[in-house]
Amino acid sequence: MILLIHDLGAEEAKRLESTYATETVVVSDDGTIRHCVGCFGCWTKDPGSCVIKDKYSDMGALLGACTQLHIVSRCVYGGFSPFVKNVLDRSISYVHPDLRMREGQTHHRLRYDRPFRISVWFYGEGITENERETALRLLKANSINMGCPLDGVRFVESTVNLNGEGVVSDQNCIAQW
Amino acid sequence: MIKTALLNGSPRGERSASRMILDFMEELLPKEQYERRHFSLKTPNIDPTVLGEILSSQVLLIAFPLYVDGVPSHMIRWLMELERVFSLQVKSRPSVYALVNCGFYEADQTRVTLDILRNWCERAGLKWGQGMGIGAGGAFSTFRNTPMGKWPFRDLGGAMTAMGLNITKQVSGTDLFVSPDFPRVAYKVAVEYSWRRAIKHNGLKLRDLHRRIPLVRP
Numbered sequence: 001m002i003l004l005i006h007d008l009g010a011e012e013a014k015r016l017e018s019t020y021a022t023e024t025v026v027v028s029d030d031g032t033i034r035h036c037v038g039c040f041g042c043w044t045k046d047p048g049s050c051v052i053k054d055k056y057s058d059m060g061a062l063l064g065a066c067t068q069l070h071i072v073s074r075c076v077y078g079g080f081s082p083f084v085k086n087v088l089d090r091s092i093s094y095v096h097p098d099l100r101m102r103e104g105q106t107h108h109r110l111r112y113d114r115p116f117r118i119s120v121w122f123y124g125e126g127i128t129e130n131e132r133e134t135a136l137r138l139l140k141a142n143s144i145n146m147g148c149p150l151d152g153v154r155f156v157e158s159t160v161n162l163n164g165e166g167v168v169s170d171q172n173c174i175a176q177w
Numbered sequence: 178m179i180k181t182a183l184l185n186g187s188p189r190g191e192r193s194a195s196r197m198i199l200d201f202m203e204e205l206l207p208k209e210q211y212e213r214r215h216f217s218l219k220t221p222n223i224d225p226t227v228l229g230e231i232l233s234s235q236v237l238l239i240a241f242p243l244y245v246d247g248v249p250s251h252m253i254r255w256l257m258e259l260e261r262v263f264s265l266q267v268k269s270r271p272s273v274y275a276l277v278n279c280g281f282y283e284a285d286q287t288r289v290t291l292d293i294l295r296n297w298c299e300r301a302g303l304k305w306g307q308g309m310g311i312g313a314g315g316a317f318s319t320f321r322n323t324p325m326g327k328w329p330f331r332d333l334g335g336a337m338t339a340m341g342l343n344i345t346k347q348v349s350g351t352d353l354f355v356s357p358d359f360p361r362v363a364y365k366v367a368v369e370y371s372w373r374r375a376i377k378h379n380g381l382k383l384r385d386l387h388r389r390i391p392l393v394r395p
Binding site for chain 2: 035036037038040043044045047048049058060061062064065076077078079080081082083085086088089091092093096097098099105106107111112128130131133134137138141142145
């Protein structure tokens with residue numbers, strides 16, 4: 001299963017989503033998402049689920065079940081857009097609260113056995129070199145933290161030509177990590 | 178008086194490690210010279226009054242916790258709005274000093290986030306002063322009543338004093354990365370014990386800590 005998280009508006013979202021196969025779960029912005037309040041309830045009150053019960057409360061389980069994670073996000077200062085970051089902030093139940101050493105640093109133990117692979121498309125006009133460099137380092141950190149290999153990242157000015165199947169297979173367009 | 182806004186980006190507000198860190202920094206800024214005001218940016222809702230206070234400040238001191246290797250989402254909304262309004266403002270713009278604490282032992286894990294803030298400063302036309310990454314943020318609640326500069330915050334106290342000096346001289350400095358004065362293994366043991374205590378306190382079994390949620394399709 002592919003998990004697609006994006007922050008696109010209705011028209012662009014419809015076009016992009018139509019290019020994906022049926023085995024895809026889409027997480028998009030309907031304006032109802034609430035922000036993480038740092039309660040750690042997803043580790044100690046209802047382990048594995050966010051205690052804020054809205055349509056984004058089972059992100060940990062979704063990540064645990066997917067084989068590929070596709071993220072399409074506006075590049076904001078070299079990071080994700082508020083919506084995409086909100087989804088990721090609400091996803092920490094994917095990991096276990098205990099700590100383990102990975103690549104010489106402490107990271108969270110993984111709750112699920114099977115890692116997914118990550119592909120990211122950052123879009124926006126005038127993304128600076130510093131922002132690109134920051135974004136690449138951010139994704140590397142995410143990849144280590146979630147214990148998931150990064151397939152690649154691509155920076156685009158516009159989302160018009162993004163195509164679910166195309167971008168997955170078009171490895172030439174993805175900077176290999 | 179130098180108008181200084183101490184911005185707490187933790188959703189936990191007054192009870193947060195970020196607030197403790199800002200309180201420590203506040204003490205290093207002489208109240209005869211600095212008008213120090215705290216503002217909580219704990220939600221994504223932009224408060225126009227707070228926005229106005231930030232716009233008219235000469236120094237911004239921002240503290241928040243690391244969320245998934247980056248800036249918490251509600252803070253990104255604030256940064257974007259601040260970029261928009263600072264871009265419209267032609268008068269002098271404040272210097273930015275930032276303190277990011279993370280739950281991992283290694284303060285270095287905040288480095289990317291400090292770069293995100295630096296990129297924000299570039300977009301908003303603000304002067305980057307200095308950043309500080311603080312590791313083992315989980316220790317702050319345990320040592321809530323420990324003065325800065327005393328164990329386990331000796332190294333942190335030194336780093337904060339250095340940043341405080343840069344603020345008072347209105348100069349920039351290289352980013353600092355510091356963790357409390359105890360070994361990594363001790364932090365790991367203490368953190369994992371705290372999760373087990375919390376889960377029992379919530380009426381669950383220890384095995385629930387490892388729970389996996391089966392995906393139920395809508």
